[in-house]
Amino acid sequence: MRKGFTLWFTGLSGAGKSTLANHVAKALRERGLNVEILDGDEVRTNLSKGLGFSKEDRDTNIKRIGYVCKLLTRNGVVAISAAISPYKEIRDYNRQQIGQFVEVYVQCSIAALTKRDVKGLYQKALAGEIQHFTGVSDPYEPPTHPEIVVDSERQSEPDSLKAILDYLEREGWIPAVGAKAACCHH
Amino acid sequence: MRKGFTLWFTGLSGAGKSTLANHVAKALRERGLNVEILDGDEVRTNLSKGLGFSKEDRDTNIKRIGYVCKLLTRNGVVAISAAISPYKEIRDYNRQQIGQFVEVYVQCSIAALTKRDVKGLYQKALAGEIQHFTGVSDPYEPPTHPEIVVDSERQSEPDSLKAILDYLEREGWIPAVGAKAACCHH
Numbered sequence: 001m002r003k004g005f006t007l008w009f010t011g012l013s014g015a016g017k018s019t020l021a022n023h024v025a026k027a028l029r030e031r032g033l034n035v036e037i038l039d040g041d042e043v044r045t046n047l048s049k050g051l052g053f054s055k056e057d058r059d060t061n062i063k064r065i066g067y068v069c070k071l072l073t074r075n076g077v078v079a080i081s082a083a084i085s086p087y088k089e090i091r092d093y094n095r096q097q098i099g100q101f102v103e104v105y106v107q108c109s110i111a112a113l114t115k116r117d118v119k120g121l122y123q124k125a126l127a128g129e130i131q132h133f134t135g136v137s138d139p140y141e142p143p144t145h146p147e148i149v150v151d152s153e154r155q156s157e158p159d160s161l162k163a164i165l166d167y168l169e170r171e172g173w174i175p176a177v178g179a180k181a182a183c184c185h186h
Numbered sequence: 187m188r189k190g191f192t193l194w195f196t197g198l199s200g201a202g203k204s205t206l207a208n209h210v211a212k213a214l215r216e217r218g219l220n221v222e223i224l225d226g227d228e229v230r231t232n233l234s235k236g237l238g239f240s241k242e243d244r245d246t247n248i249k250r251i252g253y254v255c256k257l258l259t260r261n262g263v264v265a266i267s268a269a270i271s272p273y274k275e276i277r278d279y280n281r282q283q284i285g286q287f288v289e290v291y292v293q294c295s296i297a298a299l300t301k302r303d304v305k306g307l308y309q310k311a312l313a314g315e316i317q318h319f320t321g322v323s324d325p326y327e328p329p330t331h332p333e334i335v336v337d338s339e340r341q342s343e344p345d346s347l348k349a350i351l352d353y354l355e356r357e358g359w360i361p362a363v364g365a366k367a368a369c370c371h372h
Contacts, residue, residue: 034261034262036257036260036261046249046250046253047233047250047253049246060235063232064232064233067232067233068254068257071222071254071258072257072258072261074222075220075222075258075261075262075263076220076261076262077261077263
C-alpha cells in the first residue's frame with residue numbers, strides 16, 4: 001500500500017485554500033492516488049453541527065478534521081484539509097497525531113482579501129457586522145515552519161499549484177509524472 | 187484499488203459487537219485488507235464530545251460514524267462500526283449514504299445480558315440508576331433485513347466470526363483465504 005499523508009492548508013478566509021486544494025486533488029487523482037478533501041463547510045455539516053466560532057469550538061472542529069485525516073492517512077489516502085485552522089497549537093497537535101503531515105500556508109494580506117472580497121464578508125467583518133471573523137475580529141496565527149508557503153497575492157494559481165506538486169514530488173510523497181503509480185513512498 | 191465496504195454491527199450493549207469487530211478486523215488484516223474500527227467510545231471522544239444519549243444526540247453520533255465510514259469506504263478501506271446504533275432509520279440512512287454496506291445484527295436477549303453483565307450496567311439500568319439505557323429504558327430497534335445475524339447467546343465467538351467471514355467471502359467482499367490479496371471485488 002502507498003503511504004498516505006495529510007496535506008494541511010491553512011490561511012485566511014478567501015486566501016484560496018479550497019481552490020488550491022481542489023486543483024491539487026485533481027492532479028493527485030490523475031497520478032492514481034486516493035484523495036479526500038475535508039473542507040470547512042462540509043465538515044461543519046457532517047461532523048460539527050452545533051459548534052460555533054469561539055476558540056473552543058474552532059479547536060474542537062479542527063481536531064475532528066485532524067482525527068478523520070489521521071484515519072484516512074494511515075489507510076493510504078491523501079487527506080487534504082482546507083479549513084482556516086487559525087490556531088497554531090491545534091495544527092501542531094494534529095501534525096503530531098497524524099505524523100505524515102505537510103502544512104501549506106496560503107498567504108494573503110487582509111488588504112488584498114478586502115479588495116477581492118468575493119463574498120462581501122470582509123466588508124461586513126470590518127463594519128462589525130460579523131463577529132469572530134478570522135484576521136479581522138478573531139486571531140490568525142500563521143505557521144512558523146510550514147513545509148510549503150504559497151502567496152496568493154503575488155503568485156498565480158498555476159504557479160502555486162506547481163510549487164505544491166514540486167515539493168511533494170521532491171520529498172517523495174507522490175510519484176513523479178510518468179512514474180508508476182504503484183511505486184512506494186521512501 | 188480494492189473496493190471498500192462498511193461492516194456495520196448493531197446490537198445491545200454487551201452483546202459482543204466490539205469483540206467480534208476486533209476478531210473480524212484481525213482476520214481481514216491477515217488477508218491484506220486495510221481495516222479501520224470505529225467503536226462507540228472512541229468516536230464519542232474524537233467526534234462527538236458533548237453529545238448525550240437523547241434520541242437526537244444518538245442519531246447525530248451514529249450519522250457522524252456513518253460519514254467517516256463513507257469516506258473510508260470510498261477510499262478502499264473496510265470500515266467497521268461497532269456502536270449500538272439503536273435506531274433503524276439512522277442505520278438505513280447510513281446504508282444509503284455509504285452504498286457498500288453490510289449489516290451484522292448481534293443478537294442476545296436482555297435476560298442473557300443481565301446474567302453476563304460484565305460491567306454491572308444492566309443491574310444498574312434495571313434498578314433505574316442509569317437512564318436512557320438501550321434495551322431497558324431506551325428503545326432498541328432490531329434490523330429487519332440485516333445481511334448477517336449472529337446469536338451471541340447460542341453461538342460461540344469462533345462460530346460467529348466464521349459466519350461473518352463466510353458471508354463476506356461468499357458475496358465477494360473479501361478474498362478467500364489463499365487467494366491473492368490484490369484480486370478485485372466483483
